[in-house]
Amino acid sequence: MAEGAALRAVRGCLAAFPREARELGCVESVPYLDRPPSPLEFYREWVSPNKPCIIRNAIGHWPALRKWTLAYLREVVGHKVVSVAVTPNGYADAVFHDRFVMPEERQMPFMDFLDIVEKKVTSPSVFYVQKQCSNLTEEFPELICDVQPDIPWMSEALGKKPDAVNFWLGESAAVTSLHKDHYENLYCVISGEKRFLLHPPSDRPFIPYELYQAATYKVSEDGSFEIVDEKTAEKVPWIPLDPLNPNLERYPEYAQAKPLQCTVKAGEMLYLPSLWFHHVQQSHGCIAVNYWYDMEYDLKYSYYQLLDCLTKAMKVL
Template identity: 95%
Template sequence: MAEGAALRAVRGCLAAFPREARELGWPESIPYLDRPPSPLEFYREWVSPNKPCIIRNAISHWPALKKWTSAYLREVVGPKVVSVAVTPNGYADAVFQDRFVMPEERQMPFMDFLDIVEKKVTSPNVFYVQKQCSNLTEEFPELICDVQPDIPWMSEALGKKPDAVNFWLGEAAAVTSLHKDHYENLYCVISGEKHFLLHPPSDRPFIPYELYQPATYHVSEDGSFEIVDEKTAEKVPWIPLDPLNPDLELYPEYAQAKPLQCTVKAGEMLYLPSLWFHHVQQSHGCIAVNYWYDMEYDIKYSYYQLLDCLTKTVKML
């Protein structure tokens, strides 16, 4: 009886924690800043309290905002072979058929990729330049001069340079499934729009995680896709829930979550704090650059690790 009462008490605390955190710390909508902040202001008002914001006029001086047309990208990058994620359904790195399925990473001339995005060539599959690990500097160095190698006020605020600078371009059908990472993320939209659905880290008790066999999409000889298991790899913890169409019968706790949604337009920058859950959609042909700054593994990280461990343990009982 004592153990049962203790477990009920822990469940009650976990259920109440997200609501209390929202009341104390999280906004009801993503606020806008009309200018880039000073390093001290940004750290004090946004990084330290772990709050997102959208910043206007932070990248208005970038040549990329005017130069990065399809014609310009063809001229500058052109026939260069780059990495492109290819899926049958637009979901890369997502749960499908009880697997955590990664995209086929295809090497192809960039101009051929643009032909697909511009519908000059038809394909039943979905193509997305989304390789991370600093693909802007590694695969598209010709474009760095049109943006910046880092965001100076962010680098000063954190006392470090970004771990990675990533280039994103793809079709509207390409979707990033709900997940979180350990970076302070500055997401800069060059053209089009990005649509974000966000959950603060305190919503962890409402968000399901399961372990999945990792697998990869591969194109068969007849052009169809098959899912091939990565048999030697360990199982991957991932979120099976689609926040746009959640199965509340299977995951009833998610009904208590209150996601924030925002649209980041061309010329705007989203500050996405570390450990926030995010799901991303985009307009067709949207181009974006994001900067990943490694988070500080401080007491805040320890608190959220404790929340994660408690949530996992309670759901096992």
């Protein structure tokens, strides 16, 4: 009896924690800043309390905002062979049926990819330049001079340079499934717009995770996709829920979550704090650059790990 009461108490605390954290945080929408903050202001007002914001007038001086048309990209880097994620449905690194499926990573001339984005060539597949691990510096070094290798006030605030600078360009059908990162993330939109659905780390008790067999999309000789298991890989914990159309019968706890939604337009920058869950859509041909700064593995990280472990344990009991 005592053990059952203790478990009910823990379950009640986990259910109440996100609501209490939301009341303390008082973030009902993503606020806008009209200018980039000072390093001290940014750390004190946004990084330390782990709150997102959209910053205007922070990248207006970048040549990329004027120069990065598809025609310019074709001229400067069109001849290069680059990594492109290819999927049948636009979802890369996402749950499909009972698998966690990664995209086919295809090496192709960038100009051929642009032909697809500009609809000069039709394809039943969905193409997305989304390779991370600093693909801007590794695959598109010709473009670095049009942006910045880091964001100076962010680097000063955190006392470090970014771990990676990534270049994103793809079709509107390309969607990033709900997930979280261990990075302080700055998303800079160059053209088009990106639409974010966000959950704070405190919403973890409402967000389901399940273990999945890792797999990869492969294109067969007839052009159809098959899913090939990565048999030696460990199972992947991932979120099976689509926040745009959640299955509340299967995941009723998610009804208690209150996601934030925001749209980041050309010339704007989103600060996405570490450990925030995010789901991303984009306009067709949207071009963006993001900076990953590794988070501090401090008490905040330890608290999140405790919350995560307790949530997992209660799901098993």
